[in-house]
Amino acid sequence: MESLNLKKITSLWIITILVLFVVAIVLGIVMRLNQGEVIKLEPLAFYTNMTTHGITMIGIWFVAGMVSVNYLMERYVKTSYSINLFAFVLTVIGVVILWTCTYIGNFSSGWTFLYPLPLKDSGSAPWATPMYLVALTILGIAWLVWSVSLMAQVLKKYSFSQLLAWQHLKSNPKVETPPFILISTVTLIGVIASLIAAVIVIVLYFAEYFSNGNFVNDALLMKNLTYFFGHTIANEMLYLGVAVIYEIFAEVSGRPKWKTTWYVALAWNCSLVFILTAFFHHLYMDFVQPEGLQIIGQLASYLASIPAVGVTVFTIILAVYRVRIKWSIVNLLFFIGVIGWVIGGLGAVIDATISNNVVLHNTLWVPAHFHTYNAMGNVLFSLAFFYWFSTQHIKILVISNQTLYTMGLLLIGGIGFLIAFYMGGADSVPRRYSTYPSGLASASYLAKIGASFAMLYLGAVLIFFYNISKRCFGILYSSPY
Amino acid sequence: MFRNFIFVAILAIQSTINAQHNISTLDEEKNIYEKISNVPLKIVNRDDVRKFELLYKEKPVILALVFTQCSGICNPFLIQLKNSLQFIKTDKNYQILVLSFDSRDNLESMSKLAKRFELDNAINWKFAITDSIQALNNSVGFSPLWDSIRKQFDHEALLVGINQEGYIAKKLIGVRSHYDLELMIRSINHIYTPSYKLPAKNSLFSCFNYDPLTGKNTPGTGLLIIVLPAFITAIIILFVALISRTKRLSS
Amino acid sequence: MQQDSILHFFLILAAISTIVFVFVFFSSWQDDTNNEGVKNALRKRFWFILILLVSLGIFASVTIPKSPYFLFADEVPSKIIHVSAMQYAFLLSEKNIDAKNPVGESIILPSNRLVEFRVTSLDVNHGFAIYNSEMQLITQTQAMPGYVNSLRYKFDKPGKYQVLCLELCGVGHPVMQSTFKVQ
Numbered sequence: 017m018e019s020l021n022l023k024k025i026t027s028l029w030i031i032t033i034l035v036l037f038v039v040a041i042v043l044g045i046v047m048r049l050n051q052g053e054v055i056k057l058e059p060l061a062f063y064t065n066m067t068t069h070g071i072t073m074i075g076i077w078f079v080a081g082m083v084s085v086n087y088l089m090e091r092y093v094k095t096s097y098s099i100n101l102f103a104f105v106l107t108v109i110g111v112v113i114l115w116t117c118t119y120i121g122n123f124s125s126g127w128t129f130l131y132p133l134p135l136k137d138s139g140s141a142p143w144a145t146p147m148y149l150v151a152l153t154i155l156g157i158a159w160l161v162w163s164v165s166l167m168a169q170v171l172k173k174y175s176f177s178q179l180l181a182w183q184h185l186k187s188n189p190k191v192e193t194p195p196f197i198l199i200s201t202v203t204l205i206g207v208i209a210s211l212i213a214a215v216i217v218i219v220l221y222f223a224e225y226f227s228n229g230n231f232v233n234d235a236l237l238m239k240n241l242t243y244f245f246g247h248t249i250a251n252e253m254l255y256l257g258v259a260v261i262y263e264i265f266a267e268v269s270g271r272p273k274w275k276t277t278w279y280v281a282l283a284w285n286c287s288l289v290f291i292l293t294a295f296f297h298h299l300y301m302d303f304v305q306p307e308g309l310q311i312i313g314q315l316a317s318y319l320a321s322i323p324a325v326g327v328t329v330f331t332i333i334l335a336v337y338r339v340r341i342k343w344s345i346v347n348l349l350f351f352i353g354v355i356g357w358v359i360g361g362l363g364a365v366i367d368a369t370i371s372n373n374v375v376l377h378n379t380l381w382v383p384a385h386f387h388t389y390n391a392m393g394n395v396l397f398s399l400a401f402f403y404w405f406s407t408q409h410i411k412i413l414v415i416s417n418q419t420l421y422t423m424g425l426l427l428i429g430g431i432g433f434l435i436a437f438y439m440g441g442a443d444s445v446p447r448r449y450s451t452y453p454s455g456l457a458s459a460s461y462l463a464k465i466g467a468s469f470a471m472l473y474l475g476a477v478l479i480f481f482y483n484i485s486k487r488c489f490g491i492l493y494s495s496p497y
Numbered sequence: 498m499f500r501n502f503i504f505v506a507i508l509a510i511q512s513t514i515n516a517q518h519n520i521s522t523l524d525e526e527k528n529i530y531e532k533i534s535n536v537p538l539k540i541v542n543r544d545d546v547r548k549f550e551l552l553y554k555e556k557p558v559i560l561a562l563v564f565t566q567c568s569g570i571c572n573p574f575l576i577q578l579k580n581s582l583q584f585i586k587t588d589k590n591y592q593i594l595v596l597s598f599d600s601r602d603n604l605e606s607m608s609k610l611a612k613r614f615e616l617d618n619a620i621n622w623k624f625a626i627t628d629s630i631q632a633l634n635n636s637v638g639f640s641p642l643w644d645s646i647r648k649q650f651d652h653e654a655l656l657v658g659i660n661q662e663g664y665i666a667k668k669l670i671g672v673r674s675h676y677d678l679e680l681m682i683r684s685i686n687h688i689y690t691p692s693y694k695l696p697a698k699n700s701l702f703s704c705f706n707y708d709p710l711t712g713k714n715t716p717g718t719g720l721l722i723i724v725l726p727a728f729i730t731a732i733i734i735l736f737v738a739l740i741s742r743t744k745r746l747s748s
Numbered sequence: 749m750q751q752d753s754i755l756h757f758f759l760i761l762a763a764i765s766t767i768v769f770v771f772v773f774f775s776s777w778q779d780d781t782n783n784e785g786v787k788n789a790l791r792k793r794f795w796f797i798l799i800l801l802v803s804l805g806i807f808a809s810v811t812i813p814k815s816p817y818f819l820f821a822d823e824v825p826s827k828i829i830h831v832s833a834m835q836y837a838f839l840l841s842e843k844n845i846d847a848k849n850p851v852g853e854s855i856i857l858p859s860n861r862l863v864e865f866r867v868t869s870l871d872v873n874h875g876f877a878i879y880n881s882e883m884q885l886i887t888q889t890q891a892m893p894g895y896v897n898s899l900r901y902k903f904d905k906p907g908k909y910q911v912l913c914l915e916l917c918g919v920g921h922p923v924m925q926s927t928f929k930v931q
Contacts, residue, residue, distance in 0.1 A: 059919040059920070059921075059922070060919050063916075063918075063919055063921075124918075124919065125916070125918075126916045130872075130873055130915070130916070131873075132871075132872050132873075132893065133872045133873065133916065133917060133918065136835070136871055136872050136918075137918055138835075138918065138919075139918065139919045164733060164737060167734060167737055168737045168740070168741055171737055171738050171741035171742070171745070172741045172744055172745050173745065175738070175742065175745075176734070176735075176738045205730060205734065208730045208733060208734070209726045209727050209729075209730040210726070212725075212726040212729045212730055213726035216722065216725060216726060234894065235873065235892045235893050235894050235895070236892060236894075236895060237722060237723065239873070239892070240723050241722070241723065241726075244723065244726060245726075279790075279793070292727060300815075301875070301888055301889050301890045302889075302890045302892060302895075302897065303816070303817060303889055303890075303897040303898065303899070304693070304892065304895045304897060307815075307817050307818075310815065310817065311812060311815075314808060314811075314812065315808060318804045318807075318808055319804075321800075321804070322797060322800055322801060322804070325800065326793065326796060326797035326800055327793075330793050330796060333768075333769075333772050334786050334789050334793075336772050336773065336775070336776045337772045337775050337776070337786055338775045338776065338778065338786070339776055340776060340778075341776050343776070351769070351773065354769070355765065355766060355769045358765050358769075359762045359765055359766070362758060362761045362762060362765070363758060365804075366754060366757070366758055369807070369808075369811045370811065370812065370814075370815040370816070371811045371812075371814035371815055371816075372750070372754055372811070374816055374887055374888060375750050375751055375754075375885050375886070375887070375888075376751070376754070377875075377888060377914065378875055378877075378888075378914035378915060379885065379914070438755065438758070439755070441751075441755075442751040442752060442754065442755035443751070443884075444751060444879065444883060444884050444885035446877070446912060446913075446914050446922075447914075448916045448921065449921065449922040450919075450921075450922050451922055452922070453912070453922070453923075453925065455879075455883045455910065456883055457883070524847075526830060526844040526845070526866070526868075526896070527843075527844040527846070528843075528844060529828060529830070529844055529866070530828040530842075531843070687824045689820070689821040689822070689823075689898070689900070693895070693896055
């Protein structure tokens with residue numbers, strides 16, 4: 017069973033994540049207020065905010081997924097406490113350096129640091145770009161070591177083919193691979209690949225940086241690698257949350273645990289392939305990318321939805337439909353999170369269609385869809401885990417009125433905030449603009465609406481934050497008795 | 498595996514060769530879709546003087562500018578052009594016009610040049626001189642410099658692709674691969690190319706080389722780098738799996 | 749406009765999904781202890797996946813030929829416009845743009861004729877997005893240093909068109925724009 021040390025480090029992670037989450041939401045609201053011309057920031061201040069918001073959100077929800085998976089994995093295999101702690105320390109160091117780069121060094125090239133902008137960004141201090149890359153290296157190493165160590169632990173119990181549940185593809189498998197182990201494995205493989213892509217990008221950056229102009233990178237290669245990393249990690253962190261659903265949704269609902277079947281095994285093996293090739297959809301508007309890869313991008317993006325919706329979402333619907341289950345805040349958050357995931361996925365599939373992408377690429381449609389499956393999907397998965405983790409010993413999982421109000425606030429805030437994004441996307445409003453040109457009539461108006469609703473969302477998050485971290489502090493300061 | 502290494506090594510060498518040319522990236526885009534000057538041409542083995550217009554209306558033209566007394570790039574340039582074109586199997590229309598930009602050249606010297614390259618009987622090849630070379634040079638953005646000490650022109654190796662309407666559809670500077678030549682042949686035959694790469698300092702890391710023959714891009718070394726993350730991941734996992742396996746079996 | 753139909757399509761699908769989930773949620777509150785979920789779940793799942801696969805297949809085969817790389821591929825452009833993007837301006841010119849001394853000119857394009865934009869960048873990645881006079885995005889490509897992207901388009905309405913940058917290129921990103929006329 018989970019040791020006290022693991023509970024403590026998990027509590028520490030959760031509190032840190034939630035604090036950073038609240039701060040990053042505030043940064044997001046500040047951006048929307050500036051676009052709505054309610055407040056006035058210098059463009060440089062806006063872009064440092066934007067960069068910080070992006071990298072912080074990606075970082076915390078990735079580690080949130082890793083923390084949950086690490087915690088639940090202890091049910092099957094022994095995980096390394098020291099590596100968990102090592103990842104925590106390096107993550108905190110990495111975040112501190114990143115914030116230094118953005119707020120003191122004015123690094124403002126966006127969290128994806130698309131080549132060659134960071135090398136030609138006049139607004140930032142000369143040390144900001146190399147230091148940003150160093151911070152990413154620290155995070156990359158910490159997370160890589162963490163992912164590989166988790167892989168190594170499960171590989172001590174299961175063989176590689178068992179991890180991918182290949183024996184379930186035949187009839188009468190002798191060993192059962194729990195779905196949680198299967199999904200964690202598939203996801204961790206993707207995570208490792210994406211982190212290695214990041215390391216290669218950073219190495220190529222440094223090669224150019226230290227070559228005094230003798231070595232120049234190829235912009236197309238760098239863009240491919242950047243989105244291999246960026247898209248894949250953003251996609252995989254959602255799947256870490258899905259792994260948690262497979263493990264505890266049935267449990268908290270008072271139902272028998274889900275089993276791996278042949279179609280679950282097949283679906284997740286397919287996902288492994290599709291996720292690693294879907295990133296090509298970020299390069300549709302780069303006509304230099306060969307047409308073959310563009311079409312692979314569209315097909316892989318489409319196909320990625322089939323195992324996800326056909327297996328996972330369908331399984332959750334089956335688990336609930338006309339089945340009397342014990343509803344609590346935990347499975348309710350999971351359930352609503354799945355709706356957010358599906359709707360965000362619909363927005364994503366529409367945008368991953370090349371002929372639509374021509375009029376949607378880099379408009380507000382892009383933040384619209386990824387905020388849907390993050391703010392209304394992945395965040396809810398992680399909040400559900402946090403609730404479950406923090407209350408597991410107290411067993412007060414009833415839905416109180418206060419819970420219902422908080423959920424209502426979260427939903428209204430989230431939906432309003434997202435609709436402003438989608439409408440902006442349909443009105444051709446560009447993303448990543450600090451202020452809007454006067455011709456875009458609806459842009460700043462929609463930004464104000466988005467900011468107002470985001471404040472409601474923030475309110476709900478603050479209530480969750482209070483409830484969860486209060487109990488996590490209790491765990492953190494608890495003694496072994 | 499070994500073949501891949503050789504492949505990478507050749508590309509590395511090629512890229513250093515490319516680097517030596519050191520051309521400004523947008524030079525090849527100059528004069529694109531401008532009309533070629535309609536100068537009168539005197540063509541070897543033909544008696545009459547005919548306007549350039551008659552030539553390109555008949556077939557799209559690849560124009561190579563040379564001079565016979567060149568001790569530099571002209572010879573390797575023509576050899577490379579001849580060899581590359583032999584490789585190209587295309588149903589597309591084109592003819593090659595080798596034109597002297599040196600007023601000292603006459604039909605006789607051009608005829609000798611054709612014989613030396615065994616091109617005097619080649620159907621698609623024409624060797625010619627003109628009395629209005631300056632107008633032509635201006636229209637294609639070609640500016641050779643006379644070096645009075647070496648008694649040579651200082652010039653770049655330039656190919657100009659001209660379509661049947663007389664517009665410059667593509668320019669190539671320097672000795673280039675047959676891929677680039679094919680791209681030129683497609684351009685002068687009005688075939689849409691969604692994108693192409695500009696000559697760059699290094700091509701070692703570019704992902705694709707455009708293959709105009711099929712209209713597809715062929716993988717370059719950069720592509721190996723794109724699949725590298727997946728490859729390294731596979732190695733790491735296999736490695737971890739092997740170590741864990743021995744532990745699993747021993748326990 | 750394409751964007752409006754995309755938004756409506758999305759909202760309809762989102763509404764359907766939400767209704768299904770809400771319906772499923774309330775079905776679990778029914779006070780009927782004998783209910784134990786769906787019968788023949790595997791067969792239903794099979795049909796669900798098949799329908800999903802077929803509809804995605806149809807959607808892909810309809811949309812892929814409309815990709816910009818295949819549009820107007822067989823036609824000859826009546827005009828070529830060179831575009832060089834740089835921090836923070838677009839240079840448009842009927843002549844080639846010299847990288848060492850880049851200058852643009854004002855552009856007037858014919859309507860209902862094929863125009864080809866040859867788009868490149870002199871520094872970082874930029875976007876080259878064309879907005880019509882109602883400020884609706886009608887087409888775009890990326891401007892990448894070292895590469896030329898050829899964007900083809902036929903403007904059916906005369907008027908003033910704006911070009912905006914759609915790829916973050918530094919602090920001047922939102923002010924980077926240009927205009928041209930179609931007659």
